Amino acid sequence: MIRNTTSAYGWVSIAFHWLMALAVFGLFGLGLYMVELTYYDAWYRGSLDLHKSAGVMLALAWLLRLIWKLRNPQPQPLGNKVWEHKVAHLTHILLYLLMLALFVSGYLISTADGRAIEVFGLFELPATLTHANQEDIAGVIHWALAWSIMMLAGLHAVAAIKHHWLDKDKTLVRMLKPGA
Amino acid sequence: MKKLMLAAGLSAALLMPSLSQAATYKIDTQGAHAFIQFKIQHLGYSWLLGRFNTFDGQFEYDAKAPEKSAIEVTIDTTSLDSNHAERDKHLKGSDFLDVSKFPQSTFKSTGFKSTGAGEGVLTGDFTLHGVTKSISFPVKMIGEGKDPWGGYRAGFEGKTTLKLSDYGIDYNLGPASTTVEIGLFIEGIRQ
Numbered sequence: 001m002i003r004n005t006t007s008a009y010g011w012v013s014i015a016f017h018w019l020m021a022l023a024v025f026g027l028f029g030l031g032l033y034m035v036e037l038t039y040y041d042a043w044y045r046g047s048l049d050l051h052k053s054a055g056v057m058l059a060l061a062w063l064l065r066l067i068w069k070l071r072n073p074q075p076q077p078l079g080n081k082v083w084e085h086k087v088a089h090l091t092h093i094l095l096y097l098l099m100l101a102l103f104v105s106g107y108l109i110s111t112a113d114g115r116a117i118e119v120f121g122l123f124e125l126p127a128t129l130t131h132a133n134q135e136d137i138a139g140v141i142h143w144a145l146a147w148s149i150m151m152l153a154g155l156h157a158v159a160a161i162k163h164h165w166l167d168k169d170k171t172l173v174r175m176l177k178p179g180a
Numbered sequence: 181m182k183k184l185m186l187a188a189g190l191s192a193a194l195l196m197p198s199l200s201q202a203a204t205y206k207i208d209t210q211g212a213h214a215f216i217q218f219k220i221q222h223l224g225y226s227w228l229l230g231r232f233n234t235f236d237g238q239f240e241y242d243a244k245a246p247e248k249s250a251i252e253v254t255i256d257t258t259s260l261d262s263n264h265a266e267r268d269k270h271l272k273g274s275d276f277l278d279v280s281k282f283p284q285s286t287f288k289s290t291g292f293k294s295t296g297a298g299e300g301v302l303t304g305d306f307t308l309h310g311v312t313k314s315i316s317f318p319v320k321m322i323g324e325g326k327d328p329w330g331g332y333r334a335g336f337e338g339k340t341t342l343k344l345s346d347y348g349i350d351y352n353l354g355p356a357s358t359t360v361e362i363g364l365f366i367e368g369i370r371q
Contacts, residue, residue, distance in 0.1 A: 039353050048266065112265035132233075133258055135265040136272060136279075 001179040004072040011178040013072065016065040018175075023058045024099070024153065027051060028146055052110055053120045059103040066096065078169040091156055095149065102145040108138035202242035202249065205334055205368025209236050213335075213367035216255060224356030230262030230271075237287075239368055241334055243324070246300060249292040253364075255285040257308075275351045282310045290314065302338060311347045315340060319364075327369075335367040 003010045009017075034047035077085045110117050111127030112134035118124050131137075163171035174180040207214045217231045237253035257279040260272055272279040289304035298321035306315045317340035324334035341361045344350070 039351070109269065110266060113263060113268070115265070135269040136258070139269055 004075060005179075006073045007075055008174050008179045009075055010072070012068055013065075014175060014178055016061065016068065020058065020061055020065065021153070023054060023061070024149065027054055027058065028150055030054075031146060049118075052106070052117050055103065055106050056117060056119045056125055058099075059107075062096070062099055062103065075174060078163065078171050079167055088159065091152060091159075095152055095156065098145055098149045098152065102142065102149060105138045105142040105145060109135045109142060112138065202240040202245060204371045205239050205241060206371055207235075207237045207239070207253070208333070208367045208369050209234075213333075215363070215365040216253075217363040217365070219361040219363065220353070220359070221356040223354055228262065230260060230268075232256065232259050232285075233261050234259035237366075238371075239336075239366070241368070243298075246294040247292060249289070249300070249302070251287070251289045251302070251304070253287045253366075255287075256283065257285050258283055276349055277309055282308075285309075306342075308342070309347045309349055313346060315342070332370040333367055334370070335365075337363070337365045339363040 001008070001010045002012055004013055030047060030051050034043075034051060037044045037047060077088055079085075107117065107125070108129060111125075112130055114127045114130045116124035116126045160172045160175070163169050164173070170180060214235075215231060216235055217229060219227050219229050222228045232255045234256035235253055237251065239249065239251035241249050257277050258272060260268055260277065260279070262268055262271065271277060274281075285306075285308045287304050287306045289302055291303040292300050293303075294300040295318070300319060301316050302319045303314065303316040305312050317338055319336050319338035322335040322337055325332070327333050339361055341359050343359050344353075345358065
């Protein structure tokens with residue numbers, strides 16, 4: 001099953017979900033790690049190049065996922081607590097918006113001097129805005145957004161586990177198995 | 181021309197309350213005829229150059245009384261520019277200048293010793309990264325005179341080498357990069 005139905009996810013949505021989750025957590029860890037590396041660490045430059053390249057790829061995946069999401073039926077939330085559905089929906093929207101803001105802020109750090117971002121040596125993402133101190137301001141925002149997303153993703157995961165163990169519904173299972 | 185200058189000098193002398201008063205020059209940052217650059221070894225293989233884009237200050241100078249020369253410069257450390265945003269961010273961060281804590285660096289002269297025509301050694305208190313030290317370094321006049329727009333200008337240059345660890349900056353950039361050379365290239369407009 002490729003496409004979603006109103007009760008189950010197709011494998012495209014599932015793949016987007018888990019691959020992007022992996023990328024988000026991976027980039028978060030890499031980001032925290034790379035800023036602590038010192039000048040003489042062999043990976044001082046490579047870690048940043050990877051973070052930037054993977055970040056641009058993640059942004060592309062975000063866009064494709066959004067297009068896919070809008071062109072597919074959405075599985076209806078399980079359980080009958082309306083406030084839970086509202087919180088879940090808000091969390092999902094926030095995750096999308098914060099990720100978008102995260103991409104923009106990261107992009108603005110690296111391109112603040114007018115240099116393009118080279119993505120895995122495949123193509124270049126050109127610079128646009130080059131404001132004074134842009135790298136500092138965008139850097140603070142990028143950091144705060146990354147932590148916000150981590151906390152929100154944590155809430156999202158806890159909620160999924162709650163659905164699985166306490167409510168004993170298919171919320172988590174259907175994100176693992178196409179057509180479930 | 182000579183007559184005109186003589187006349188200008190005479191009228192200036194007559195108008196001035198004190199003849200020994202050195203003239204005050206405002207550093208021409210508005211027209212960007214002043215530069216504060218830094219230069220540090222990269223790995224010991226080449227040089228990295230950068231500058232501070234925002235600063236201001238003024239100096240006192242009188243060719244007839246060079247000992248009265250004085251200068252005050254305030255540098256906005258957040259304006260550091262090495263033509264690479266990620267490096268600038270790092271240099272402005274807590275590993276180096278920590279500009280959110282120390283947004284200003286200042287130099288205030290405490291003395292000037294003439295060592296020849298248009299040359300001397302400037303001494304003053306330099307504050308960087310919250311650390312103040314008295315430093316002395318040679319300065320040299322490049323030239324002075326009227327500009328084409330009705331003003332009078334004088335320009336100087338000076339450079340000094342600072343040990344980063346003296347100013348509490350101990351990030352390991354390698355053995356060749358423990359000192360940084362600061363270059364001042366300033367032009368002032370007489371007020």
